Amino acid sequence: MRVVVIGSGIVGSSVAYECAKAGAKVTVLEAGRVAGATSSISFAWTNATTKQPRAYYDLNVAGMRAHLELRRDFGATPWFNQTGSIEWRNRAEDQPAYLENFRQMRDWGYGVAWISRKTLAEMEPDVNIAGIGDGPIAYFPEEGWVDPALYCAWLLRAAKSRYGAEVHEFARVTAIKEAGGRVRQVQTADGTVFAADAVVNCTGGWAEARLGDAHGIPLASTIGVLGFTPPVALTLRSQLHADDLDIRPDGAGRIMIHKISVDATMTGAVPLATDSAQAADLLRAAREVLPALQAVELEALRTTVRPYPADGFTCAGEMPGMQGHYMAVTHSGVTISPYLGRAVADEVVRGEPHASLDTFRPDRFFQKPSPVARMSEA
Ligand SMILES: Cc1cc2nc3c(=O)[nH]c(=O)nc-3n(C[C@H](O)[C@H](O)[C@H](O)COP(=O)(O)OP(=O)(O)OC[C@H]3O[C@@H](n4cnc5c(N)ncnc54)[C@H](O)[C@@H]3O)c2cc1C
Numbered sequence: 001m002r003v004v005v006i007g008s009g010i011v012g013s014s015v016a017y018e019c020a021k022a023g024a025k026v027t028v029l030e031a032g033r034v035a036g037a038t039s040s041i042s043f044a045w046t047n048a049t050t051k052q053p054r055a056y057y058d059l060n061v062a063g064m065r066a067h068l069e070l071r072r073d074f075g076a077t078p079w080f081n082q083t084g085s086i087e088w089r090n091r092a093e094d095q096p097a098y099l100e101n102f103r104q105m106r107d108w109g110y111g112v113a114w115i116s117r118k119t120l121a122e123m124e125p126d127v128n129i130a131g132i133g134d135g136p137i138a139y140f141p142e143e144g145w146v147d148p149a150l151y152c153a154w155l156l157r158a159a160k161s162r163y164g165a166e167v168h169e170f171a172r173v174t175a176i177k178e179a180g181g182r183v184r185q186v187q188t189a190d191g192t193v194f195a196a197d198a199v200v201n202c203t204g205g206w207a208e209a210r211l212g213d214a215h216g217i218p219l220a221s222t223i224g225v226l227g228f229t230p231p232v233a234l235t236l237r238s239q240l241h242a243d244d245l246d247i248r249p250d251g252a253g254r255i256m257i258h259k260i261s262v263d264a265t266m267t268g269a270v271p272l273a274t275d276s277a278q279a280a281d282l283l284r285a286a287r288e289v290l291p292a293l294q295a296v297e298l299e300a301l302r303t304t305v306r307p308y309p310a311d312g313f314t315c316a317g318e319m320p321g322m323q324g325h326y327m328a329v330t331h332s333g334v335t336i337s338p339y340l341g342r343a344v345a346d347e348v349v350r351g352e353p354h355a356s357l358d359t360f361r362p363d364r365f366f367q368k369p370s371p372v373a374r375m376s377e378a
Contacts, residue, residue: 009039012202013152014341020163022349031172035152066338082144111142175212183324205305218310223266227282317361
C-alpha cells in the first residue's frame, strides 16, 4: 500500500513512522524543512489536565502513554523529558476552576497530588516561594515535555532506515487527484507526481487549503508566542504553571516562557523583537517566579500559528467524498501525536477502525448540527 503523508511536523512524522512500521510504502512530502513549522515553536508540554470532555481527555492520556511506549521501539527517547509539572494560582478568582479541575483529574485517575510550599522549595530551590499566594500547589508527576524537532528527526530516520520510507523536503503539495471517488495521485509544486493509495493530510495550520480535488477542514487557529532566555545557572527541572504563565527548562540552561495574555495581543504570526512590549511582559512575569532571571534579557521570541480545527478538537479520519483521503490535524499535537500516529496507521494501513477517534471524525465539519454544539453536549 502506498501512503503519502503531507507535512512533517510532529503529527506527520508520527503518522509516517507508524504507517511505515505497519508495512506501507510511505512517502513524506514537506513544503519546508522537517519540523520547521509549529512543532518547533511549541511549549511541548505532554499533559491532559483541563482537557475536556472525557473523549478528548482520554485521547491526551493515550498520547502521554504512547510517549512512554516509544521506548520499546527506540530503547532511549532522548527527545522526551518526563520531569513533572507544578501548578498554582495566585488570583483568587481563578481558585474555583483550579480546584474543580484538580478534583476532576483525580477522579479520572490522573496523576496529581497537593504538595506543600516546603516540598516545592526542596524540589525547585530557584522558585521564589514568597511570590506564591496562599493557595494549594498541585504536582503532576506524569507530565513532561518534548523536543519536537528531535522527535521528528528520530522517527523519520527510523521510518527511512528500518522501513524504507522516503522523505522529500521543500516539496509543497499543490494537488491531490481523485478518480472514481478514490485518491490516486499527489502532485508537488515542481510538477512531480506521486501515485497514492492513501493520502494523510498532516499540514496543521495549513489544513484549510483546498489541494486540487481535495477539500480542507475549517480551522480557528490562534497565534502563540514563546520567549527564550540565554543559558542561566539554574537547576529548574519541573515545568511551572502559575496563573496564565508557563515556564520550563529548554535545555542547556535556557528557560522557555509562555503567557496566554501575551498570545492574546497578537493578530498575526509576525516576528517580535527582544525589546518588544511582549518580551518585557514575559520576562517580568517569569522574574517574579525565578528571581535569577533578573540578570538576563530574552535572547529570542518565536511566534507561530496554533492549529485548531474549527471546534477546537482533534480532526482524524477519512474525509467525506474521497476514499483514501485522510485528515490528521490537532492542537495539543505534541501530547497526542504518538498515539494518533498509531491509530491512523491502524485505520489506514491495517483497516482497523479506532473507536477512540469516533468523536473526532472530519465529517462533523460537513454536517448539521454544528460540531461545536455536538461537542458541548458530550
Ligand atoms: C506556542 C504554542 C504552544 C503549544 N504548546 C503545546 C503544549 O504545551 N502541548 C501540546 O501538546 N501542544 C502544544 N502546542 C500545539 C502543538 O505544538 C501542535 O498541535 C503541533 O505542533 C502541530 O503539529 P503538526 O505536525 O500538525 O503541525 P506543524 O508542525 O506545523 O507541521 C505541519 C507541516 O505541514 C507542512 N505543510 C503545510 N502545507 C503543506 C503542503 N501543501 N505541502 C507539504 N507540506 C505542507 C508545513 O510546512 C509543516 O511543516 C502548542 C503550540 C504553540 C504554537
